[in-house]
Amino acid sequence: MTDPTTELPLVILDALMPTSQRQVLNRRGSSVWEAKGDRGRHAVKLGYPILATEEHPAQEWIAKAPAREAYVLNWLREERTLYGEWELGTWNVQPWHEGPDLWELWKPCRVEGSTVEPKLDVALSCAEALADLHVKGWAHGDVQPAHFIVGRRGVQLIDLALAHGQPVIEAFDFPFRGCLVHYEAPEISRSVLAEGTAVPTPEADVYALGAAFFISATGTRAVAYPDDAPRPVQRQAVVDGPHRPVTVPGAFGELIGEMLRPRPADRPTIGEVCKALDY
Ligand SMILES: Nc1ncnc2c1ncn2[C@@H]1O[C@H](COP(=O)(O)OP(=O)(O)O)[C@@H](O)[C@H]1O
Ligand SMILES: [Mg+2]
Structure with missing residues (x-):
């Protein structure tokens, strides 16, 4: 065959x-x-x-x-x-959604010695795409730079296979077992380590978006761990924290820091993220 x-x-x-x-x-x-x-x-x-x-x-x-x-x-x-x-x-x-994803689009910011700063209108469009999902009662669960496709008519947030919020018919459903650890909020990593599963939440999506902005703007993961570390070791590093200092300059850097706060309740909502980016 x-x-x-x-x-x-x-x-x-x-x-x-x-x-x-x-x-x-x-x-x-x-x-x-x-x-x-x-x-x-x-x-x-x-x-x-x-x-x-x-x-x-x-x-x-x-x-x-x-x-x-x-x-x-x-x-x-x-x-x-x-x-x-x-x-x-x-x-x-x-x-098919045409356009570069967030990671590709912000490549010029990551070139060694570059003074190019991330475009905040793009960050706002990504945040709005996520806000649209949260308003409808869903958390994405797998927010990462490759899942924001920046087209001429706006940003598409793709790969909704792990989204949670409303009931999904049993025949297609399966538990959430975590996502790419670079974007996993500490509470998600902790739960996956302890029980093998977790529940995606809007708060964890906000963390993931902060980590996605961080890595796309700087090329560095929000939390330090060796490239080849096994997943449980990566997850433990996320749980133990702290995240790396945010080197993105200005108000955007401060916002990313707030989005990466270890306690979910301390993070801004996606609506607040949109407001902060909309100036
Ligand atoms: N609707 C789409 N339009 C354009 N590209 C897409 C689309 N869906 C997926 N892709 C491309 O395929 C890649 C993987 O798709 P994704 O939905 O993330 O699936 P996976 O479950 O394999 O992660 C994306 O990063 C993107 O490059
Ligand atoms: Mg994917």
Whole structure:
């Protein structure tokens, strides 16, 4: 059998009839494609189980992520996100959002010796995209620079597979087991270390957005730990703190510091973040 993560399943080819397609990435149970054709330009996401290795147990639940994301998108938006099952898991098809992500966009700020400062109108648009989600009763759970796509008509916050807030139908649901540790709030890391799972919250999203601003502007993770440290060691470093001093200058740096406060109740809400950036 050909490896289905190296070509689009027939069910998707039938639905989209693309004239061209390319794989954007394939990693950790997720294969993302860009498909173009008469029916438009789409992102296709395929989920498949991660098999057990010597270091990690199997992660079968990840195969459900595209269907779960489609459920969340359909809850949030009027236009329908198609989804279904394929041989190894679930898939969804969503509009393609053109543009660099926050990490790419702020690259000039990270060049050695650069005096370029991060553009605050972009920071505000990212915060507004997250605020829009919080207002609707959801926390994102996986806020990171790659998930903000900065288009000409605004910022799109993508990858809603781990969002929590409203009930998700059981068939697609799975517990939240943490996200990329660079963006994990201390209370999330603590819970994942103790119980294996956590509950995404708006407060943890605000922390993650602060960490996303920090790393995109400076190239440094908010909390110091060795690159190759195992995940539990990374999480313990986040729990133990403190975070690195925020080197971003001015009021933006101060705001990032507030967003990274260890106690969730001490952090600004996303509405307050938007207000602080809107001057
Ligand atoms: N709708 C979209 N429009 C444009 N690019 C997308 C879209 N969805 C995903 N991508 C690209 O694929 C990458 C991975 O997608 P993501 O939704 O984060 O899936 P994963 O579950 O693999 O993390 C994104 O960082 C982005 O580059
Ligand atoms: Mg992602």
